[in-house]
Amino acid sequence: MGKEKIPRREAINYLLGAGIGALGVATLIPIVKYIIPPAASGAGTSSVSAAKVGELGPNQGKIFKFGNSPGILILKPGGDPSSALGYVAFTAVCTHLNCTVQYREDLKEIWCACHNGHFDLNGKVMSGPPPTPLQEFRVAIKGDEIFVSSEET
Amino acid sequence: MTGMNKLYNWWNERVDLDNLLAFLKHKTVPHHRHSLWYYVGGMCLYLFIVQVITGILLLLYYKPTAEAAYESVQYIMTEVPFGWLVRSIHSYAANLFIGLIFVHMFSVFLMKAYRRPRELTWITGVLLLLLAMGFGFSGYLLPWNQLAYLATNVGTNFAIMTPFIGKWLLVFLRGGTEVTGATLTRFFGFHVAVLPGLTTAVLGLHLLFVQRLGMSVPLSIEKEIAEGKAPRKEIPFLPNFLYRDILGWTLALGLIVLLSSLFPWELGEKADILKPAPPHVRPEWFFVFMYQTLKYVPKAVGVFGFAIAGVAWILLPFFDWKSNRGQPNKLYTVIGVFAVLYMAALTLIGYLAPGE
Numbered sequence: 407m408g409k410e411k412i413p414r415r416e417a418i419n420y421l422l423g424a425g426i427g428a429l430g431v432a433t434l435i436p437i438v439k440y441i442i443p444p445a446a447s448g449a450g451t452s453s454v455s456a457a458k459v460g461e462l463g464p465n466q467g468k469i470f471k472f473g474n475s476p477g478i479l480i481l482k483p484g485g486d487p488s489s490a491l492g493y494v495a496f497t498a499v500c501t502h503l504n505c506t507v508q509y510r511e512d513l514k515e516i517w518c519a520c521h522n523g524h525f526d527l528n529g530k531v532m533s534g535p536p537p538t539p540l541q542e543f544r545v546a547i548k549g550d551e552i553f554v555s556s557e558e559t
Numbered sequence: 560m561t562g563m564n565k566l567y568n569w570w571n572e573r574v575d576l577d578n579l580l581a582f583l584k585h586k587t588v589p590h591h592r593h594s595l596w597y598y599v600g601g602m603c604l605y606l607f608i609v610q611v612i613t614g615i616l617l618l619l620y621y622k623p624t625a626e627a628a629y630e631s632v633q634y635i636m637t638e639v640p641f642g643w644l645v646r647s648i649h650s651y652a653a654n655l656f657i658g659l660i661f662v663h664m665f666s667v668f669l670m671k672a673y674r675r676p677r678e679l680t681w682i683t684g685v686l687l688l689l690l691a692m693g694f695g696f697s698g699y700l701l702p703w704n705q706l707a708y709l710a711t712n713v714g715t716n717f718a719i720m721t722p723f724i725g726k727w728l729l730v731f732l733r734g735g736t737e738v739t740g741a742t743l744t745r746f747f748g749f750h751v752a753v754l755p756g757l758t759t760a761v762l763g764l765h766l767l768f769v770q771r772l773g774m775s776v777p778l779s780i781e782k783e784i785a786e787g788k789a790p791r792k793e794i795p796f797l798p799n800f801l802y803r804d805i806l807g808w809t810l811a812l813g814l815i816v817l818l819s820s821l822f823p824w825e826l827g828e829k830a831d832i833l834k835p836a837p838p839h840v841r842p843e844w845f846f847v848f849m850y851q852t853l854k855y856v857p858k859a860v861g862v863f864g865f866a867i868a869g870v871a872w873i874l875l876p877f878f879d880w881k882s883n884r885g886q887p888n889k890l891y892t893v894i895g896v897f898a899v900l901y902m903a904a905l906t907l908i909g910y911l912a913p914g915e
Contacts, residue, residue, distance in 0.1 A: 426805075431692070436645070440616055440619075440639060441616070443619075444638045
């Protein structure tokens with residue numbers, strides 16, 4: 407070790423390869439960083455006004471914008487429109503393949519049209535391919551506005 | 560290494576790599592005192608690839624509407640990591656690209672490299688210059704700033720002078736009778752779809768011709784070789800010529816990144832049709848010699864003069880009988896030098912004495 411001589415050509419080839427490799431890495435780092443987008447405004451949304459009191463009748467649902475994705479607000483059958491307890495809210499993004507779900511007034515269930523997934527009004531999967539329940543949001547009423555927030559219920 | 564061999568054999572069986580490698584191994588490039596000019600073409604090719612890559616990156620964030628274009632470029636410059644670098648490289652490399660195409664073209668012209676049998680290489684080359692200027696003109700508008708808006712107004716206005724179809728051409732270019740958001744969306748389409756498609760096709764032909772015919776050796780050198788005054792020297796393309804190419808490309812990228820870091824490309828102020836033009840508005844530098852000429856001659860004379868000169872320039876090789884026979888042609892050298900001096904002088908006047 408140590409005393410062995412590296413042939414000149416081999417050393418030069420090594421330096422050339424290392425130089426080109428370093429240049430490649432120095433080119434790729436900015437490109438990879440550029441491709442990853444800066445955090446979008448709205449992505450960290452935790453509370454939005456989803457609807458006005460009276461907008462929904464009992465056994466009706468509404469899809470609202472929660473940050474950059476849809477949420478679903480439902481006034482339960484027989485629920486009181488002026489009490490937060492009458493409502494439930496979930497993310498409207500199906501846990502199966504990210505389709506947007508809807509409220510089926512005839513079934514009184516949340517339904518995903520893409521692959522016939524059914525959820526009950528607690529967000530639990532009743533049938534179909536969705537693997538996990540819909541994430542539930544908290545509902546609060548302030549004045550005549552219904553607020554939905556993603557904090558733990 | 561058997562893994563590599565297996566991989567090689569798999570591909571060789573299907574696309575005949577042996578044949579391709581033999582071609583590359585035997586490919587040589589003439590080596591003489593003028594061979595430095597051979598590297599300019601490869602440099603243009605390299606810069607085109609840089610433009611394709613940075614252009615695709617800009618597409619990830621750019622929004623081609625009058626309402627959002629300026630803000631999206633602002634976002635790229637200020638919010639996206641290394642966005643300022645990507646856009647500045649795209650702008651600097653674009654200008655270097657066009658500058659080097661001019662250098663490439665005039666070096667080819669003065670060495671009479673367009674002579675038989677390379678007329679088609681010349682024609683595709685001039686077409687590539689025109690396409691590059693189209694890229695420059697359309698790309699300039701995309702940030703939707705005030706100067707770009709004015710320049711596009713002036714530039715597209717010349718379309719109306721085209722015989723018979725002038726009015727139609729103007730509306731086609733602008734997407735209406737005036738420069739509006741419709742023009743921006745249209746220019747975006749030209750810039751990222753139409754021109755890249757055309758350029759890829761013409762560039763493919765250009766490179767095919769270069770490969771089939773090899774590099775042209777200037778007549779003066781050919782004469783020396785024929786008279787036994789100098790030996791015919793060649794260097795292998797792989798790796799000698801390619802290493803020199805790569806060295807040049809690395810230096811060019813270094814220069815562009817240095818300029819981008821020290822002087823990031825400006826964005827200007829957002830286009831506003833209600834603002835009057837500031838004094839001394841100029842188009843991009845590679846249009847200045849034509850723009851300046853129009854200050855001295857009537858518009859019609861200038862526009863048709865350049866149109867005729869452009870067509871003549873493309874067809875020049877077919878009328879250079881002397882060079883095609885292998886004899887020196889002083890007249891063509893004079894024409895070439897005059898063209899370079901004319902363009903350089905009018906560009907300089909345009910910048911140094913904008914009021915003249």
